[in-house]
Amino acid sequence: MKRDERGQPVGIVETSNDITARRQAQEALRDTQEDLARVNRVMLLSELTSSIAHEVKQPLSAISTSVGAATRWLITVPPHLDEANAALGRIARDCQRASEIISRVSALAKKEVPHKDQLDINATIREVIAMTDDVLQRNHVVLRTGLLSGLPVVTADRVQVQQVILNLITNAVEAMKGEAEDRRELTVNSGWDDETDLFVEVKDSGTGLDPAHIDQLFESFHTTKSGGMGLGLAISRSIVKAHDGRIWAAPNQPCGAVFRFTLPVRKVSSAA
Ligand code: ADP
Numbered sequence: 472m473k474r475d476e477r478g479q480p481v482g483i484v485e486t487s488n489d490i491t492a493r494r495q496a497q498e499a500l501r502d503t504q505e506d507l508a509r510v511n512r513v514m515l516l517s518e519l520t521s522s523i524a525h526e527v528k529q530p531l532s533a534i535s536t537s538v539g540a541a542t543r544w545l546i547t548v549p550p551h552l553d554e555a556n557a558a559l560g561r562i563a564r565d566c567q568r569a570s571e572i573i574s575r576v577s578a579l580a581k582k583e584v585p586h587k588d589q590l591d592i593n594a595t596i597r598e599v600i601a602m603t604d605d606v607l608q609r610n611h612v613v614l615r616t617g618l619l620s621g622l623p624v625v626t627a628d629r630v631q632v633q634q635v636i637l638n639l640i641t642n643a644v645e646a647m648k649g650e651a652e653d654r655r656e657l658t659v660n661s662g663w664d665d666e667t668d669l670f671v672e673v674k675d676s677g678t679g680l681d682p683a684h685i686d687q688l689f690e691s692f693h694t695t696k697s698g699g700m701g702l703g704l705a706i707s708r709s710i711v712k713a714h715d716g717r718i719w720a721a722p723n724q725p726c727g728a729v730f731r732f733t734l735p736v737r738k739v740s741s742a743a
Contacts, residue, residue, distance in 0.1 A: 525700050526572045526634065529641070530565040536605070537561045568602075571630050586628040592661055592669055592734070593618040595629060599636040600659065603644075610644050611652040617660040622669055625734045631710045632734070635718075638703040639673035639730045645696065646677025646728060656727075668716065668733040676727040680720055688720055707732070 541558035544551040596618060600607075607614055640657065647655040656676045664670035680688070687693040689708040694701030711718040711732045718732035 521700050521702055523573055525702050526706070527569045529637070530569040530572070533565045533602075533605070534562050534569075537565070572634065586630070587626045588629040589624045590627050590629055590632060591624055592622055592632075592671060593620070595632055596636060596659055596661060596671060599633050599640065602633075602637065603640050606641070606644055607657065610648065610655065612644055612647060612655045612657050615656065615658045617658065617662075619660075619662040622661065622663075623736050625669060625736055627714050627734055628710075631713070635707040635710050635732060636671060636673070638707045639732075642703060642730075643673055643675035643677060643728070646675050646679075648677075650677060664731075664733045667737055668735050670731050670733045672729060672731040674723050674727065674729045676723070679722055679726055680728045685720065689718070 537558045541555045541562070544555035544558065596616070600614065600616070636659075640659070643657050644655075647657070654676055656674075658672075658674040660670075660672040660674070662670055662672075681695070684693070684695070689704045690701070691705040692701040693704075708718050711734075715735050716733045718730070720728055720730045723729045
């Protein structure tokens with residue numbers, strides 16, 4: 472601020488040139504802000520569209536496998552109706568899952584409050600393992616679980632938490648594809664992370680993490696896979712954050728990666 476010789480503030484005389492320049496600067500700033508908002512909206516839309524595609528791919532490929540199985544059971548002579556019926560049951564379950572994913576992903580984008588289911592975290596882990604059973608077998612992955620018994624229930628959105636575990640397991644399996652078949656080990660653990668938080672941990676013996684990119688793993692569109700979209704971990708992080716938990720990755724010993732996320736037991740989130 473300008474002051475006179477006695478140190479008293481004096482008014483600043485603005486010339487019309489100053490005023491014009493300031494107005495132009497303000498207009499430019501407003502334009503930039505509008506551009507940014509537009510870019511954000513477009514990004515959100517494309518992120519949402521790609522994430523739906525990404526997450527729905529899994530149940531869709533399961534459905535296509537089951538359709539193949541059902542057809543084979545029906546055309547055998549005599550037809551195996553029980554097996555065909557079981558395959559149709561799996562199709563119904565996977566359709567339901569695909570549609571739940573779409574509603575959850577949209578809810579996430581709208582920042583809706585997650586469902587508050589009372590989750591037995593070990594049961595949730597087992598549900599996801601059952602869903603990935605085929606994939607694990609096909610890829611010759613040996614699964615070990617260390618699920619601590621007696622854990623309390625957590626208040627969390629069942630489908631969203633399943634989604635996170637599913638993303639971590641899918642990534643672990645993909646990271647082990649290049650390893651020898653007898654060295655593909657997946658370990659899923661649960662337990663207390665500290666006094667108030669439970670953890671779920673997914674460890675693999677795959678390619679491991681590139682230290683140069685470890686900070687970017689959870690960013691949208693960061694991928695090292697040719698067909699990857701780089702959204703699985705970004706979505707997982709938004710889900711975990713919406714539950715007031717944390718998620719991080721570290722190198723596994725002697726090789727591979729460990730991903731761990733936490734869910735608070737007592738603190739109940741009210742915001743997505
Ligand atoms: P995408 O699977 O489409 O690439 P993700 O967000 O799930 O998207 O993963 C982002 C990137 O993080 C992957 O491309 C991969 O480089 C790395 N990554 C994720 N999980 C693992 C893992 N278990 N081992 C090694 N790298 C991993």
